[in-house]
Amino acid sequence: MRVPISAVTPETTEAEVIGWVHEVRDLGGLAFYILRDRTGFLQATIVKKKASESVLLAAKDASRESVVRITGVVKATEKAPGGREIIPETFEVIARAETPLPLDVAEKVPAEIDTRLDNRFLDARRPRVAGIFQIRSAVQHAITDLFFQEGFINITTSKIVAAATEGGTELFPLAYFEKEAFLNQSPQLYKQMMMAAGFEKVFEIAPIFRAEEHNTTRHLNEATSIDVEVSFADHEDVMDLLERVVVSCYTRVAEECPTAIEALGIDFAVPKAPFPRITYAEAIDIAALSIEEDIAYGDDLSTAAEKAIGDEMGEHYFITDWPTSIKPYYAMPFEDDPSICKAFDLMHPRMELSSGAQRIHQHDLLVEQIEAKGLSPDSFEFYLKPFKYGMPPHAGWGLGMERLVMTMLDLPNIREAVLFPRDRHRVTP
Incomplete structure (x- = not known):
């Protein structure tokens, strides 16, 4: 049964987790898949010499931001997020993400606000x-x-x-x-x-x-x-x-x-x-000391006036x-x-x-x-x-x-x- 990533602790023996592939690091004999759900991050570590063929094939097909299900043994390790990692015994790609991604979810590459909102x-x-x-x-x-x-x-x-x-x-x-x-x-x-x-x-x-x-x-x-x-x-x-x-x-x-x-x-x-609490009359007096524009009594406060008063009030x-x-x-x-x-x-x-x-x-x-x-x-x-x-x-x-x-x-x-x-x-x- 799937458990939230935050519930997987170093004391957990076995777990089934479902999440998004946040990052992938392939170091040859080792591959690290950082999984993410709304509760946190978990590292899945694949030792290629020891992993099954089905795990290796599925992992190879798992692009960043794909949804995957992993079951396996949990081990304590200081180098992994949260001090624990999961060693996959099964690895299933539930929904593969297309590449390239419209923006970098790992936030290593910044995106413009319009790009972000178009792909909210x-x-x-x-x-x-x-x-x-x-x-x-x-x-x-x-x-x-x-x-x-x-x-x-x-x-x-x-x-x-x-x-x-x-x-x-x-x-x-x-x-x-x-x-x-x-x-x-x-x-x-x-x-x-x-x-x-x-x-x-x-x-x-x-x-x-x-x-x-x-x-x-x-x-x-x-x-x-x-x-x-x-x-x-x-x-x-x-x-x-x-x-x-x-x-x-x-x-x-x-x-x-x-x-x-x-x-x-x-x-x-x-x-x-x-x-x-300051009165409107006091507010325009404060603003008049900091900005060059004329503020007549009865005028609404401009953006510049609001900023000047805000800087003073803090x-x-x-x-x-x-x-x-x-x-x-x-x-x-x-x-x-x-x-x-x-x-x-x-x-x-x-x-x-x-x-x-x-x-x-x-x-x-x-x-x-x-x-x-x-x-x-x-x-x-x-x-x-x-x-x-x-x-x-x-x-x-x-x-x-x-x-x-x-x-x-x-x-x-x-x-x-x-x-x-x-x-x-x-x-x-």
Whole structure:
């Protein structure tokens, strides 16, 4: 019966293993086949004078990345990976790999990002790449565990909508029978509606779609958003929640993914909460000291400004108290100064990770803000209706999964944090 490679120890006497041929070294009288499965590596050593004819013939036919089954005696040896090797008594090629390979899974020859993504199934066999997605899985596990522990309800909202979540033109239109429809930018409107339903705490981890024309190392047109909404909460409450989420993700990865971290070759440290908080006004003052471009109060932060502030802060931090004019219509203005709203961004020194706010829960004020953004309240009738029938105060945020993983693992390109990225040019595989 097949056992995972990691379960084969120097104390194992006999084993049957199935895996991919990661490397082959033929030294004449000896041949070494390094087998790989998702749990690790195992060396199969063939002494040609002692091996059977069937083993020699099968081994000769086993190209790199072929799937093979080997049974044999396990011996301890210091020179082999994990301090053990298997001496094949049977050697079967289950699925032979064509040669040459589109890319080098052993990572001795680097491949361009487009080559890697065109052959993602092969790229993901590389321990470093597999490690990214083992970590991403652990991150999602940590997030869902924390939400369920804190009494959240997991919801699923529609990704086909009739109106823009935040206005603007960054929408993918759909041919939806005789109607106009779009792919959803965010579950924002729906999760707020669930506050009116009395759900109180909801979360969703699901795709979002942005028709941005950016073609950078940190933008995607299909991304995964981690969204929450909480009733009877303000912006401070959900910032505290966001801190707990980020710290729990890092903690879970540190505890459960040491092999993946090692494969990535990174220094990994769990951030400490509470994260520093600076106002928007303080942020633009910091940026103005480091960059030459003019930053007027009320401007959104440019990439250069974000970098300058991130270099100064050197850790995760929040930017709070944003001008109402540059945040979405649903952000709650401060009562004593409506020009500033109860919105925040969670920043990593490299980029923005999350945006959130306390929301407007008063119907008439929400209509005012929609109109102030140049939008028509008629387009948001389905969204506005619940605000007429007892909408509680609430707050929430959306956190980008790919950006969280990218910054956590110091990845150079956000496309490395998603299995099959979608950007301006890529729609396959």
